[in-house]
Structures are given as C-alpha cells and as structure tokens.
Amino acid sequence: MPEHILLRHRDIPHLDNLETYRKNGGYKPFKKVVTGMEPQAVVDQVRSAGLRGRGGAGFPTGVKWGFLTRDVFPHYVVANADESEPGTFKDREILESNPYQFLEGLAICCFAARANTAYVYCRGEFWDLAHTLETKIDALYQAGLLGENLFGSGYNLDIYVHLGAGAYICGEETALLESLEGRLGQPRLRPPFPAAEGLYGKPTVVNNVETLTNLPPIMDHGVEWFRSKGTERSPGVKIFSLSGHVNRPGNYELPLGTTFRELIFEHGGGIPGDRGIKAIMPAGASSSILPATDEVLDTPMDYESVAEIGSQLGSASVIVVDDSVDMRWLVSKTLHFFRHESCGKCTPCREGTYWMDKIAARLGSGKAYPGDSALLLDVARGMQGKCLCALGEFSTMAVVTAMEHFPDDFNMPGGDDQ
Amino acid sequence: MFEKHREDVERILKKYPAEHRRSAVMPLLFLAQQDEGFLEAEAVVAIADLLKLEPTQVASLIGFYTLYHPHPGGKYRIQICTDLPCALNGAEEFLEGLCKGLGIEPGGVTEDGLFSVEPVMCLACCDRAPMFQIQGPDGIHYHERQTVEQAMQVIQDLRKGEEHA
Numbered sequence: 348m349p350e351h352i353l354l355r356h357r358d359i360p361h362l363d364n365l366e367t368y369r370k371n372g373g374y375k376p377f378k379k380v381v382t383g384m385e386p387q388a389v390v391d392q393v394r395s396a397g398l399r400g401r402g403g404a405g406f407p408t409g410v411k412w413g414f415l416t417r418d419v420f421p422h423y424v425v426a427n428a429d430e431s432e433p434g435t436f437k438d439r440e441i442l443e444s445n446p447y448q449f450l451e452g453l454a455i456c457c458f459a460a461r462a463n464t465a466y467v468y469c470r471g472e473f474w475d476l477a478h479t480l481e482t483k484i485d486a487l488y489q490a491g492l493l494g495e496n497l498f499g500s501g502y503n504l505d506i507y508v509h510l511g512a513g514a515y516i517c518g519e520e521t522a523l524l525e526s527l528e529g530r531l532g533q534p535r536l537r538p539p540f541p542a543a544e545g546l547y548g549k550p551t552v553v554n555n556v557e558t559l560t561n562l563p564p565i566m567d568h569g570v571e572w573f574r575s576k577g578t579e580r581s582p583g584v585k586i587f588s589l590s591g592h593v594n595r596p597g598n599y600e601l602p603l604g605t606t607f608r609e610l611i612f613e614h615g616g617g618i619p620g621d622r623g624i625k626a627i628m629p630a631g632a633s634s635s636i637l638p639a640t641d642e643v644l645d646t647p648m649d650y651e652s653v654a655e656i657g658s659q660l661g662s663a664s665v666i667v668v669d670d671s672v673d674m675r676w677l678v679s680k681t682l683h684f685f686r687h688e689s690c691g692k693c694t695p696c697r698e699g700t701y702w703m704d705k706i707a708a709r710l711g712s713g714k715a716y717p718g719d720s721a722l723l724l725d726v727a728r729g730m731q732g733k734c735l736c737a738l739g740e741f742s743t744m745a746v747v748t749a750m751e752h753f754p755d756d757f758n759m760p761g762g763d764d765q
Numbered sequence: 766m767f768e769k770h771r772e773d774v775e776r777i778l779k780k781y782p783a784e785h786r787r788s789a790v791m792p793l794l795f796l797a798q799q800d801e802g803f804l805e806a807e808a809v810v811a812i813a814d815l816l817k818l819e820p821t822q823v824a825s826l827i828g829f830y831t832l833y834h835p836h837p838g839g840k841y842r843i844q845i846c847t848d849l850p851c852a853l854n855g856a857e858e859f860l861e862g863l864c865k866g867l868g869i870e871p872g873g874v875t876e877d878g879l880f881s882v883e884p885v886m887c888l889a890c891c892d893r894a895p896m897f898q899i900q901g902p903d904g905i906h907y908h909e910r911q912t913v914e915q916a917m918q919v920i921q922d923l924r925k926g927e928e929h930a
Contacts, residue, residue: 430889431886431887431889432887433848433849433850433886433887433891434849434850434887434891435887435889435891436889436890436891436892438889439889439890470889471795471830471832471905472832472888472889472898472905472907473889474904474905474906475904475905475906475907478904507780507781509780509788509791509792510791510792510795511791511830512791512794512795512826512830512831512832512833513830513831513832513833513885514829514830514831515886515887526791527788528785528787528788529787529788529789529790529791529816529818529826530787530822530826531825531826531829532829532830547782547785588891588892589892590850590853590891590892590894591849591850591853591854591891592853592854596850596854596891596892596894597892598892632848632849632887664891666849666850666853666891668853672853677849680848680849680852681849684848684849684886684887687886688886690829
C-alpha cells in the first residue's frame with residue numbers, strides 16, 4: 348500500500364497533534380511559500396500542477412485563483428466545509444484526523460490570494476469537529492503560525508470557523524457566502540462571480556476542504572511529482588467515498604483514473620451476500636445513475652472518462668446499489684432529499700422538486716396513477732436547463748437516468764407505462 | 766437575554782468586520798437556542814436589536830435552517846439520517862425500531878419531554894450507517910454504527926444523567 352497524501356493520518360498516528368504534524372514536515376511548505384515566493388508564483392505552480400476543485404465541479408484551482416480582481420482589497424478566502432451531498436464524507440475524515448494539513452493548505456491559499464482573513468464554513472452538524480478545529484487554530488496562533496508578521500515576512504493571517512445550521516444548498520459557493528453574511532442560503536445570480544464580488548462584496552476564493560488539503564504536498568514536492576499520479580487531464584489522487592451496498596464502505600485515497608471495479612471489488616470488498624450489482628451513482632444523490640455493466644465497471648474514474656459514459660465524477664461519492672433495489676424507491680429517496688433542500692428562490696426548482704417528490708412517492712409506494720412515470724419524466728425534463736443553480740439540475744439526474752437504464756422498474760402494475 | 770452569555774457574544778462579534786455584524790446572526794441563534802432548546806420570540810427580537818436588523822430578517826433564518834427550532838421538542842433531539850446511503854444499510858428500519866423502543870412516532874416526544882426522534886437528511890457519515898446525531902443542551906454529537914440496542918443504551922445513560930442532575 349503506497350503512502351497516503353491526503354489521508355496521511357492513516358500512516359502517521361496522532362497527526363492531528365501540531366507537534367507531530369510539524370515533525371512530519373508540516374508547515375515547511377507554508378514557510379517556504381511565505382518567506383520565499385511571490386503570491387503569483389504560488390498561483391502559477393498550482394495552475395501548472397493542474398489541481399482541479401475536489402468539491403464537485405472539478406474546475407482548475409489555479410485558474411479560479413487567477414480570476415481574483417487585483418485592485419480591490421481586502422480579499423477573502425472561504426473554505427467550504429459544508430459537506431452535505433448524500434454519499435460524501437471525505438472532508439469529515441480530513442477535518443477529524445488530518446486537520447493541520449487542511450489548515451496549512453488554507454493558509455497557502457490565502458497567501459496566494461493575497462488575503463489576510465479566512466473563514467472555514469463548516470456545516471452545523473459538524474459541531475464537534477468545528478469546535479475541535481477551533482482548538483487547532485488556537486494552537487497555530489500560539490505556535491506563531493497564524494497571526495501577525497508570520498516568519499518575519501510581514502504577512503498577516505487570521506482564520507475563523509463559522510457554523511452553518513443545516514442546509515445542503517450552502518455548499519453552493521454563492522449560497523454559502525449569503526449564509527456567511529447572515530442571510531438565507533440562496534444562490535446569487537452570476538456574474539459577478541465571487542472572484543470579483545464575493546464575501547462582503549470583495550474578491551473571494553471559495554475552495555473545498557480536500558482541494559486545500561492538496562496544497563501543502565504540491566508546494567512541497569512540486570508540479571512533476573503531483574502530475575506523476577492520476578491522468579493527464581485529471582492529475583493527482585482523489586478521496587473516493589464509497590457507500591451503499593458494499594462490504595467495506597469508507598474513504599479510499601486512490602489515483603484519479605482508478606476503475607470502478609477496483610474501487611468496489613478490491614478495496615470495497617464487493618457486494619454483501621455476493622448479490623448482483625445493479626447500479627452505481629458516482630457523484631452521490633446528484634449523479635446520473637450508471638447501470639453496472641462491465642463497460643461501466645472498467646471505466647477509469649477521472650472527470651473526462653466518467654463524463655464520456657454519461658455521468659459525472661463530482662465529489663467522487665460512489666454509492667453502490669445491488670439488484671434488490673427498485674429504482675422507483677431509489678428515485679423517491681433522492682427526490683425527497685432535493686425537495687427538502689431546494690432553497691425556494693427559483694420557481695423551476697421550488698415547484699419542480701415538490702411535484703417530482705409527490706409523484707415519485709406515489710410510484711415508490713405502489714399507489715401510482717396511470718401515466719405517473721411519464722409525468723415524472725416530463726417534469727424532470729421541463730426543469731433541465733432552467734434552474735438558477737446546479738441543485739435543480741441535480742435533482743433531475745437520477746430520475747431521467749433511472750428511467751433510461753431501468754425502464755422495467757417503472758412499468759406499474761395496473762397498466763401504467765411511460 | 767445575552768446578559769449571562771456576554772463573553773460568548775463578544776467572542777462571536779469579534780469574528781466579523783464591525784461593519785458586517787449581520788454575519789453574527791447564525792452563531793447568536795445557536796447561542797440563544799442553547800438554554801431552552803428552541804428559539805423564543807424574545808430571543809429573535811434581542812438578536813435583531815443587537816445587530817440592528819428587523820426581527821423578520823432573523824426569524825426567517827429559523828425556518829430556512831433545520832438546526833434552528835421555533836417550537837419545543839425533546840430536550841435531546843435524536844436526528845436519524847435516513848438518506849439514500851444510510852437507507853441502503855437499514856436506517857429506515859433503525860428509525861422504526863428506535864421509535865418503537867421509545868413508544869413514540871417519528872416526530873414525537875417522549876412523555877417525560879426528554880427525547881424526540883425525527884428522520885433527517887444526509888449527515889456525511891454514510892460509511893458508518895445506521896447513525897444519528899443528538900442535538901441537545903451541550904451541542905450536537907454523532908453516534909455512529911448503531912444498533913437499536915446501542916441507541917437505547919445511549920438514551921438510558923442520558924436519562925440517568927438527567928435524574929441525577
């Protein structure tokens with residue numbers, strides 16, 4: 348087993364202790380950056396490394412940083428720790444067990460973004476984690492790794508933790524900023540993007556926890572080292588959150604481009620009771636569902652390859668579904684979630700998720716009206732491309748693809764059909 | 766109402782730029798909810814006054830975010846994740862079993878007022894299903910890889926703690 352890059356705590360005990368973290372090379376990259384590099388050089392190195400955002404969108408991190416307005420200050424950095432996608436639990440493990448690598452990455456990002464203030468937006472349910480994180484931040488201040496004039500460079504940095512209070516939509520970066528400003532977590536119209544007008548109207552970078560945790564090793568070992576893992580267009584390693592019908596659910600740090608088969612059967616130990624595998628959701632509840640054919644199982648999990656077979660890698664939260672599951676039930680589960688989490692701002696999503704949930708609940712409970720399957724599909728298609736943010740679009744993915752790949756599941760007793 | 770939490774209020778306000786005090790509204794709501802387990806109208810007005818907001822601007826957040834409660838529930842709110850990955854691993858049966866053990870329906874409160882049980886959305890703990898969190902007077906804590914028996918023990922221990930308090 349090669350050594351972990353992000354889940355290093357699995358190789359090094361007590362890595363959540365600052366002394367242990369520093370003994371194992373921690374805060375050397377940050378020191379190197381702050382004392383020996385220009386912010387632009389850090390941006391360039393991350394862009395050359397080809398690191399892509401690990402929160403779901405997969406947008407190149409260095410490019411995102413490059414959009415920051417250069418003549419308006421202050422700049423802000425916000426770490427997105429609002430991990431809420433059903434099937435995703437990677438940031439939780441980083442925050443639990445390797446918090447300093449995340450905090451060092453956040454500090455490197457702040458330096459590159461010329462920001463002196465950062466907020467960590469933690470979902471409210473991570474109450475314990477957030478309070479522990481505050482003690483880790485206190486330790487950094489005491490060690491002179493946060494605060495004023497770091498390493499005598501004149502660079503100042505403060506990091507604060509902010510708790511959300513239960514709203515999936517706050518993982519969307521503009522909704523997150525609204526929430527951090529004390530409002531309802533509803534997405535903003537874009538443009539302007541946060542890089543121009545973000546927190547308090549100032550240029551802001553919002554990055555996911557796992558993305559930030561990649562930065563210390565990139566600054567430490569360099570671009571070539573980073574690119575030696577993963578694929579040409581999806582370089583590096585990724586934490587795959589594996590859940591559902593699998594013998595060993597959990598987080599697996601693997602190179603991007605690892606196949607579904609290797610993840611599910613080698614690392615995850617296969618399906619309980621050796622049942623047949625029916626479907627895979629590679630990006631949590633937001634996924635386009637994939638039928639578990641040999642072609643799909645042998646597909647490398649990188650951003651391009653998963654898109655080519657009609658789904659998304661997203662945050663790489665792989666939910667495995669065995670052949671005992673009726674897709675009507677599964678779709679009613681995902682729609683119940685999205686209806687609950689729709690923020691209500693735009694009409695297609697607010698109304699669409701409501702009606703889809705109602706219809707799917709009828710289908711799932713075997714009390715469907717004739718034509719319900721077709722009606723559900725019609726509402727889903729009607730929403731696509733019309734919502735203010737990705738949540739509305741995501742809510743339709745499972746519906747449309749479940750019906751496409753598993754039409755038999757939607758043929759209702761009593762003559763209902765599509 | 767913030768008299769007895771003055772230090773906490775100061776600590777919260779210091780996190781945000783003075784001209785953007787509105788950012789403090791969410792942590793202040795958590796603080797106000799700490800004592801009673803739900804948010805009373807007076808708390809909303811007190812927060813609005815402190816931050817120079819309209820009370821509706823504060824109250825609307827309570828409806829939007831699930832961890833704020835406008836009404837009393839159990840002193841300990843048991844919130845079970847029944848979202849897809851957990852449901853694939855028995856979370857719905859777990860919810861049913863626990864409700865049966867406590868003699869209440871989902872959404873209900875035990876007779877002594879100590880516990881309420883409700884299904885909630887994903888808690889980012891899909892690898893440790895079935896699981897739940899308890900939202901109570903001292904914050905929110907996770908309980909992972911649970912059986913109904915283990916959960917009843919957790920409840921039993923909390924109940925004992927209340928009797929001795």
